[in-house]
Amino acid sequence: MEILLYVGGILFMLIGLGLSIGLHEVGHLVPAKLFGVRVGQYMIGFGPRLWSKRIGETEYGFKLLPVGGFISMSGMYPASSGTGPAKGVFRALIQDARSANDETIAEGAEDRVFYRLPVWKRVIVMLGGPLMNLILAVVIFTVMLSGIGLQQGTTTIASVSECVVPSGSTQTECGPDDPATPAAEAGIMPGDVLVSIDGTPVSTFSEATAIVQAAPGKTLDLVVERDGAQQTLRITPVAADRTLTDASGQPLLDDQGAPVVKKVGYVGMGAQMGFVPQPLTAGVEMTGDTVARVGSLIVTLPVRLWDVGVALVTGGERDPNGPLSVVGVGRLAGEVAATEAPVLNRMFGLLGLLGSLNVALFVFNLIPLLPLDGGHIVVALWEGIKRAWAKLFRRPPPAPVDATKLVPLTVIVATLLIAMGALLIVADLFRPVDILG
Template sequence: MEIVLYVAGIVFMLIGLGLSIGLHEVGHLVPAKLFGVRVGQYMIGFGPRLWSKRIGETEYGFKMLPLGGFISMSGMYPPSKSTGPASGVFRSLIQDARAANDETIAEGAEDRVFYRLPVWKRVIVMLGGPLMNLLLAVVIFTVLVSGIGVQQGTTTIASVNECVVPASSTATECTSADPPSPAAEAGIQPGDVLVSIDGRPVSTFAEATAIVQAAPGETLDMVVRRAGEEKTLSITPIAAERTLTDASGQPVLDDAGDPVVKEVGYVGMGAQMGYVQQPLTAGPQLAAENVSRVASLIVTLPVRLWDVGVSLVTGSERDPNGPLSVVGVGRLAGEVAATDAPVLNRFAILLSLLGSLNVALFVFNLIPLLPLDGGHVVVALWEGVRRVWAKLFRRPPPAPVDATKLVPLTVVVAVLLIGMGALLLVADLFNPVKLLG
């Protein structure tokens, strides 16, 4: 059964990746067609064609390697002028790129080419793909935190400590020297549901904890619901050194990574954990936090890749927040699906992985280098700058930017991307990230 669940997790992530790539290309396809550009192909994957069907002027299909996708737009660059035989590797690459570009310009559709679009329309077409991934990430995170919820302490009491022991103590049982806990003295019982404290309604255990911690030595009225009836209890938090925790019950850490211990009000009760639905604004906020995190990773990518290489050679543990290949993401999805946890917990983690994957696709494609979408945006913006400059100085409009001249740089970037992918693939096979320990 564990193997079946492991495979199911991988399949879930592969389907999610396929949908993410497909919608990314839809983000390019729809505005391109709306702006009148002739689109010859819409393909998911690379390599040999597995299946395709022509609808109108566009061929839709799938290829063998599901590692990306593309649409073939007519006239991405201006048509090349007649030149003689190419000499040199780079000149040959440029000429080949121009020839391939010329082949996309169909006879009779010379006016339906990408390079003739206004700059703002070209930017929209190229940003459409990454923005589709960002939108998908927002939807996924919204479903995750507002539909399923975030695991937090609820207002239902799970346990009541009989006594108070120091935060540094390792004792598991009370002794006669230990004072009874305020919660036990007040008569709070497991199963009680907190309604209000000190006249303030509480909807999460974190809200109740904040009120208690801020009132050491003060007697508070605590309203609980027990067996369908509300009871008012009096409770006096004592001042005690406690490890601070966040809303999900995890210890708050300082800059050195150590738990933060502080003298606060304490009553000695614990909450049942459950999924607490968040406002609809929480999904976009979580997506924005992920964008910031991935952008930081991209900025430090060379260092991160070096660390991956070192861990691969030495066998040391990899950074769980470092870059992964598709294989690495699949392995994590399989481990999550096969772990011994409630189904909802596993599904929530899988959704989180898929949302993070879409954020990564969004940020990575915005890198301002060809062949990535960000590179095409830079080319379009550069042409816009040249046109504005010519207009300011009353010069003739400049010729469209011939991006095929950047083919040598594009090849270098492509080789680096392939090398990065190969390194991460090998690392994920032989020294994978252990998310679950």
């Protein structure tokens, strides 16, 4: 059964990755067609073709390796001027790129080419793919947080401590001199549902905790629901040193990584954990936080890759927040699916991985280097700047930017991306990241 769940997690992530890539390319395809550009192909994957079908002027299909996708737009760059055979490796690469570009320009459709579009339309076409991944991430995180909910303490009481013990104590039984907890003295019982404290309605245990912690020595009216009826109890929190926790019950840590201990109001009751739906804005906030984290990873990517290589060679532990390949993400998905946890917990983890993957696709594709989408956006913006400059000084409009001249740099970037992917795949196979312990 565990193996089936593991395989199911991998399949979930592969299907999710395929949909993410497919929607990314739809983000390019739709505006390109709306702006009149001739699109010859829409393909998911690379390598040998598995299946395809032509609909109108566009061939739609799947290829063997589901690690990316592309659409083939007519005339990404200006047509070549036919200057004869190229000499030198780089010039040969440029000439090959120009020849391939010329082949996309169909006879009679010379005006339906990408490079003739206004700059703003080209930016929209190239930005459409990454934006689709960003929108998909928002949808996934919203389903996670507002549909399933965030696991945290609910208003249902799970336990009541009999006595007050020092923070961090390993004591399991109450001694004769240990004072009773305010919760026990007030008559709070497991199964009670908190309704309000000191006249303030509470919907989560963290809200109740905040009121209690801020009121040491103050007597509070506590309304609970028990057996379908509401009862009002009186409770006086005692001042005690306690480790502060977040909404999910995890200890808060200081700058040195040590638990934060503070003298606060304490009553000695614990909550049942459950999934509490969050506001719809929580998905957007989580997406923004994830974009910031992935952006930080991209900025420090060379250092992170070096650390991955060192861990692979020396057998050291990998950074759980470091880069992963598709193999690594699939492996984590399998582990999450096979872990001994409730179904909702596993689904929450799988959706989190898929949402983070889409954020990574969004941020990574905006890197301003060809062949990535960000590189094409920079080329379009550069042409826009040149045209604005010429218009400002009343000069003739400049010729369209010939990005084929950047092919040597593009080849170098592509080679580095392939090398990075190979390193991460090997590391994910032989030195995988351990985030589940």
